[in-house]
Amino acid sequence: MKVVTSLPKEQPVLRRAGPMDIVAIDKCNRELLPENYPLSFYREFFDSPSCANFVVLDKTTGNLIGYVLSKAGVRLRTKDDKSGSVSGIEGHIYSLAVHSNHRRKGYARALMNAVENDLCQRYPALVFISLHVRDSNMSARQFYRSCNYVRVQIVKNYYGDEHGVLMKKIFRR
Numbered sequence: 569m570k571v572v573t574s575l576p577k578e579q580p581v582l583r584r585a586g587p588m589d590i591v592a593i594d595k596c597n598r599e600l601l602p603e604n605y606p607l608s609f610y611r612e613f614f615d616s617p618s619c620a621n622f623v624v625l626d627k628t629t630g631n632l633i634g635y636v637l638s639k640a641g642v643r644l645r646t647k648d649d650k651s652g653s654v655s656g657i658e659g660h661i662y663s664l665a666v667h668s669n670h671r672r673k674g675y676a677r678a679l680m681n682a683v684e685n686d687l688c689q690r691y692p693a694l695v696f697i698s699l700h701v702r703d704s705n706m707s708a709r710q711f712y713r714s715c716n717y718v719r720v721q722i723v724k725n726y727y728g729d730e731h732g733v734l735m736k737k738i739f740r741r
């Protein structure tokens with residue numbers, strides 16, 4: 569009898585996410601984050617060309633390891649500008665998670681790099697990418713710092729039950 573001495577190695581694949589990933593992304597999101605969304609929220613991310621969504625999968629099993637959902641939008645010259653004068657493009661990370669048993673292997677970093685490269689390539693006028701993170705989520709805050717996102721401000725009660733930290737990475741001034 570052949571004795572199996574080691575389990576097959578994980579073979580991660582990073583690719584652009586599509587509507588066929590919605591169920592797995594929703595499951596992962598519900599398992600790992602308190603902010604959950606209706607399926608219509610996810611569909612919007614796959615209908616709009618300004619979105620940049622990526623997944624990491626285990627090639628052997630096809631299981632989802634992690635995902636990121638992001639979107640680009642126009643940036644107005646001033647916040648209350650009624651003329652709609654556009655000064656560039658801004659990106660926003662809406663959701664990011666990596667399953668607990670696959671952490672500290674660089675998957676979230678790879679997902680963030682994929683978003684940044686994609687948005688920078690498609691939108692040369694990209695000014696910054698921003699995101700919100702729970703004040704108490706120190707590991708995610710530390711992760712984003714390691715990707716060169718800096719804290720901009722605390723948004724009081726952003727999550728209803730907790731303050732959010734707005735973080736940004738500048739790409740051009």
Ligand SMILES: CC(C)(COP(=O)(O)OP(=O)(O)OC[C@H]1O[C@@H](n2cnc3c(N)ncnc32)[C@H](O)[C@@H]1OP(=O)(O)O)[C@@H](O)C(=O)NCCC(=O)NCCS
Binds near residue numbers: 673706
């Ligand atoms: C935050 C999260 C996405 C990081 O995923 P990950 O794949 O483990 O991150 P990476 O392996 O790419 O980490 C890259 C670097 O980020 C930093 N980092 C990541 N996790 C960290 C932690 N728990 N504590 C401190 N630093 C951390 C480290 O500098 C790390 O590099 P190193 O491993 O060489 O030290 C993951 O912990 C997660 O899914 N958390 C739950 C969901 C969540 O909070 N999402 C963010 C919501 S805003």
